[in-house]
Amino acid sequence: MGVDVKKLFNEELPAALAKNADDAKTIGAKYQLNVTGEGAWNIDVSATGPACKAGEGEADCTITIAAEDFQKLIENPQANGMQLFFAGKLKVAGNQMLAMKLQKLFSYKA
Template sequence: MAVDIKKLFNEELPAALQKNAEDAKTIGAKYQMNITGEGEWFIDVSSTGPVCKAGSEPADCTITIAAEDFQKLVENPQANGMQLFFAGKLKVAGNQMLAMKLQKLFSYK
């Protein structure tokens, strides 16, 4: 089932972060998500967060991915994450180890 990317970043993720605020801060990073064809979002899950908002800000880890590839990533993060990364479809700038923590971020409900 396809994910509504704008709804995910504008409504669902911010609400989930508020519900899991203390645990989210343990991720300890700032992310910039650039999803081609959908938009850009800044996610702060450091001690100053948690925040998820539209726009672009300086981040520890920047993820750039096409919307259709992001759908694959959401469906199966473990299998598709590495596959997309090595195929050059999931670009990570900054601290690449932080990209591994994104799965925790998206596991909040």
């Protein structure tokens, strides 16, 4: 069974960010994650964060991905991230280098 995307963004990630607040702020960016079929979340890991909330907001890097591809990304971010990107299934707008820092973001545990 895969990851519950809504639970991940609405419960697990906010709790993990709160626990790792100082380290999370070192990422220094705002992300917009749009998971097709699941929803949209705005993640702030800049000096004003950390925060993760449903909806859309200001972002330095916007990522759009289908729910089934997001499952693959969470399972193995390093191997599947580039593969999905080059297949056109992981779309990145804004600062593409920030997309590389997402792996750190999802490595936090509550």
